[in-house]
Amino acid sequence: MLTIQDALRQGSGLLQREGVAAARLTAELLLCHALGRERSYLFAHGGDELTEMAWIHYGRYLHRRMKGEPSQYITRKQEFYGRPFRVGPDVLIPRPETEHLIEAALERARGARRAVDIGCGSGAIGVTWTLETGCATWASDISPAAVAVAQGNAERLAAGVRFAVCDLAAAFAPRSFDLVLSNPPYVPDREGPLLQREIREHEPAVALFGGPTGVEIYERLIADAARILVPGGILAMEIGYQGETRVRAMLGEGWVEPDTRRDLAGWPRVVSARLAP
Numbered sequence: 001m002l003t004i005q006d007a008l009r010q011g012s013g014l015l016q017r018e019g020v021a022a023a024r025l026t027a028e029l030l031l032c033h034a035l036g037r038e039r040s041y042l043f044a045h046g047g048d049e050l051t052e053m054a055w056i057h058y059g060r061y062l063h064r065r066m067k068g069e070p071s072q073y074i075t076r077k078q079e080f081y082g083r084p085f086r087v088g089p090d091v092l093i094p095r096p097e098t099e100h101l102i103e104a105a106l107e108r109a110r111g112a113r114r115a116v117d118i119g120c121g122s123g124a125i126g127v128t129w130t131l132e133t134g135c136a137t138w139a140s141d142i143s144p145a146a147v148a149v150a151q152g153n154a155e156r157l158a159a160g161v162r163f164a165v166c167d168l169a170a171a172f173a174p175r176s177f178d179l180v181l182s183n184p185p186y187v188p189d190r191e192g193p194l195l196q197r198e199i200r201e202h203e204p205a206v207a208l209f210g211g212p213t214g215v216e217i218y219e220r221l222i223a224d225a226a227r228i229l230v231p232g233g234i235l236a237m238e239i240g241y242q243g244e245t246r247v248r249a250m251l252g253e254g255w256v257e258p259d260t261r262r263d264l265a266g267w268p269r270v271v272s273a274r275l276a277p
């Protein structure tokens with residue numbers, strides 16, 4: 001039988017040969033998942049033998065990862081803003097860059113009393129917002145399967161978010177919110193073939209593609225936000241690396257105080273603005 005150390009060595013070797021990035025870390029995460037243990041366990045018990053069942057599970061997980069499935073869909077977990085979210089192939093894996101949207105909104109609208117997360121996916125934004133601020137929060141997605149995942153996350157994390165399945169903000173009444181948060185799909189359709197295999201073959205297309213140039217959905221999102229925000233309310237949107245100029249140009253005269261927040265790599269990441277009072 002193999003020890004934990006042997007299994008990690010073999011697993012990371014296999015992953016490396018398949019060109020999987022961060023092979024050793026990935027092997028550790030998959031072995032933790034097979035054992036139902038935290039990472040610290042691997043270091044304290046490196047000489048322990050694996051049970052046959054753990055070895056079988058670990059082998060299956062390695063195989064799935066080598067075929068291009070993201071680790072997060074195998075372990076069903078991704079952390080966002082310090083909290084564990086359950087994820088699966090019905091939702092985008094929340095990205096660390098999206099935490100800048102939370103930061104931008106905290107700076108501009110910490111005191112919001114009613115907020116909505118449009119295109120909620122796993123619920124990462126809406127759940128985080130309500131837990132960070134105590135604000136009454138709603139969330140919508142066009143995908144019923146995504147809303148089911150987000151509802152599960154809200155329940156597990158004890159966040160009282162209310163959900164709707166609808167196109168953008170169609171389910172919400174005019175002037176209902178003082179904050180609209182959104183990370184809409186923004187990859188240009190034509191860039192599909194350029195995406196990493198993990199994204200292209202496994203993450204839902206409805207969560208990725210924003211139209212021929214990638215910014216088409218923002219026209220509708222901005223119009224919807226203008227309808228559901230109270231005067232003086234804040235709209236904060238994540239954008240793709242090429243989206244800043246075009247998205248800011250879509251904010252017409254009805255919007256004031258436009259702002260762009262950059263991510264740690266210096267790319268424009270969040271555009272926000274205030275609906276004219």
Ligand SMILES: C[S@@+](CC[C@H](N)C(=O)[O-])C[C@H]1O[C@@H](n2cnc3c(N)ncnc32)[C@H](O)[C@@H]1O
Binds near residue numbers: 146185208
């Ligand atoms: C980029 S993902 C963001 C998911 C999540 N908010 C996050 O940041 O991890 C975009 C989400 O928007 C949803 N979506 C796409 N088109 C939509 C539409 N017309 N109305 C509502 N939701 C939409 C997708 O199903 C997907 O969950």
